[in-house]
Amino acid sequence: GQNIDQPTEMTATEGAIVQINCTYQTSGFNGLFWYQQHAGEAPTFLSYNVLDGLEEKGRFSSFLSRSKGYSYLLLKELQMKDSASYLCAVMDSNYQLIWGAGTKLIIKP
Amino acid sequence: IAGITQAPTSQILAAGRRMTLRCTQDMRHNAMYWYRQDLGLGLRLIHYSNTAGTTGKGEVPDGYSVSRANTDDFPLTLASAVPSQTSVYFCASSGEGSYNEQFFGPGTRLTVL
Numbered sequence: 001g002q003n004i005d006q007p008t009e010m011t012a013t014e015g016a017i018v019q020i021n022c023t024y025q026t027s028g029f030n031g032l033f034w035y036q037q038h039a040g041e042a043p044t045f046l047s048y049n050v051l052d053g054l055e056e057k058g059r060f061s062s063f064l065s066r067s068k069g070y071s072y073l074l075l076k077e078l079q080m081k082d083s084a085s086y087l088c089a090v091m092d093s094n095y096q097l098i099w100g101a102g103t104k105l106i107i108k109p
Numbered sequence: 110i111a112g113i114t115q116a117p118t119s120q121i122l123a124a125g126r127r128m129t130l131r132c133t134q135d136m137r138h139n140a141m142y143w144y145r146q147d148l149g150l151g152l153r154l155i156h157y158s159n160t161a162g163t164t165g166k167g168e169v170p171d172g173y174s175v176s177r178a179n180t181d182d183f184p185l186t187l188a189s190a191v192p193s194q195t196s197v198y199f200c201a202s203s204g205e206g207s208y209n210e211q212f213f214g215p216g217t218r219l220t221v222l
Binding site: 004031033041042043044045048050087089096097098099100101102 | 149150151152153154157167199208210211212213214215216
């Protein structure tokens, strides 16, 4: 079966760095996406990785290792507005997104 | 319209009633999707459409139907609602290519009693 695993909840301090991990087992791979979802709102796109390595975009970076079925989202200089759920999704061989349950990130002052 | 709109924002529905959730996008995206999101579970695909005139079944299609008469609109119908269909429903669209992210509507919160 297809499976995306990520921690249910994480807590971090304002100004710090946090790494949210995602492991996956899917039928085929056509890229991995990270989305941010604030409570009561729609998911919004953060990043896309299809090749191994690190993609940096401002305070957010995303890493992919296809051989390990592993990705992480790195958030630097955390701000209170970063409190949200972070969703990992893999595009499978049918070009459909398989979604993880999301990691709720709590930022403390 | 800017992006994707969904209607209604929320709805309480008696079991057995028919309900259509509306979704409209103005980005001229070919692909559109319907997801449901339940606490503790990831987004689950209900139905999708790769282009106007075609639709396909996702992971959890039972009890739902869709149509895609034109590029902009992608309504989702619950023929006879059941309490297990209580959920938040998101419509999304994307452009061509696997690298294109999906854009989401604001969601419809549906409660079936």
